[in-house]
Amino acid sequence: MARGERLELDGARVLVAGATGVLGGSLVREFSARGAALAVAGRQSARLQELSGEFGAHTEFFDAYDLDGAGDVVARSAEALGGLDVVVVAVGAVAFGAAESLPDDVAEHLFAVNTLAPIALLRAALPLLRSGGAIAAITGVVSECPMPGMAVYSASKAALSAWLTAVRIEQRRRGVRVVDARLPHMETGFADRAVAGRPPRLPPGADLEAAVRRIVDAVETGAAEVG
Template identity: 30%
Template sequence: MKTALITGATGGIGRLLVEGLVGRGYRIVGVARNGEKLRELQEKLPAFEYIIADLSKEDFPGTILEELERLGVERVDLLINNAGLAVRKPLLEHSREELENLFRVNTLAPVELTRMLLPVLPKGSTVVFVISGVAFINVPELPSYCAAKGALHYLAVNLERELEGRGINVVRVYPKQVKTGFFTRNGVPYPKGSIEPAAVAGAILEGIERGRREVFVPGYLKLLKYLPNWPVFTYRFRY
């Protein structure tokens, strides 16, 4: 049985990925901060195990490694760096703590976790980075999130080259705005054109199975890579 580790496993895209991979015969180790939601998910899915960890904390990779050892996990065939964090406010209104937490969760944590798990990532394994279409455009309502995902894009491109030498595959995922709790928590409606989490989860699973290097959801987002003015292009949410 193959083992998958998924961050941000309790909601939205992450939960759907958990359910989809369990259906494909994977043993799942989910990582999230909310222990109650993790336990609820385990009650519904016997193949699901979990680790409570906060990706904004510097010591989280060590916590995950210790818990994997406790669970008896000796190899991870699929790592999905899915967890994300966004703040909807002007950049000058961000506190230092908000900026640090946002960049740690969105940008640093996926790289740190991938590096720390190298001893248990065998040849032929796959690492997925759920980035965002905002890596190629600027959304004024989410200035720090755009910057963090843009940085993750470049880090993932370079990690793909470095991991190739170890026989590890990398899949980079770029969805447009998704109907997740981020918007409801901020008291705003979903932007026009927002897509369902199921569409993203399905595209990720298909991309993994087909060995794709890039997954754009919807597919036409790939055109953003070729805009002549990138990364100056600006998009404003419309509700």
């Protein structure tokens, strides 16, 4: 496939990490609806089995703390699907509270889940992708507009966003696309699953299905950012 062309998702081989989450599950559904063959990675075996049953997806166990295992997840998914065209990361965790109130282990957790694990997965995927292939991650609007009460979460997402921006430039010659999904708040229950603190008053959630379609559209067209 020539650089700049549309990626044909019908028959494309797609790995979604964090597929057990709300956005991850919606991404799986949307990629499947466009004809992609899927591998799904996550921690909840029962949910992975459901996704396997519903979408015929290959399943992989993935815990964000196993950075060494990230390469194996990607390699085994590629083997199962006969290659990979797209890898999407929808893994994430949040914590709320003033910066001085959140202990270091919470910061470590958020950077492990939001920054290091996505980088490990996407880095492992890069050598396997051909021109026209894509990597994508959900960062969030906080990566460009950090929020009070969410300093560590914002910083962990901004770090991932910076990595994606640099990698996009690195991969330009190879024709591999890099999508940074800087999504606004959506009603997925994510904020209520915070590892620490309670969410502030949040604005009404944006349309989830529309956001998922924008991400998949960006993977198809090679758009760099999704808002």
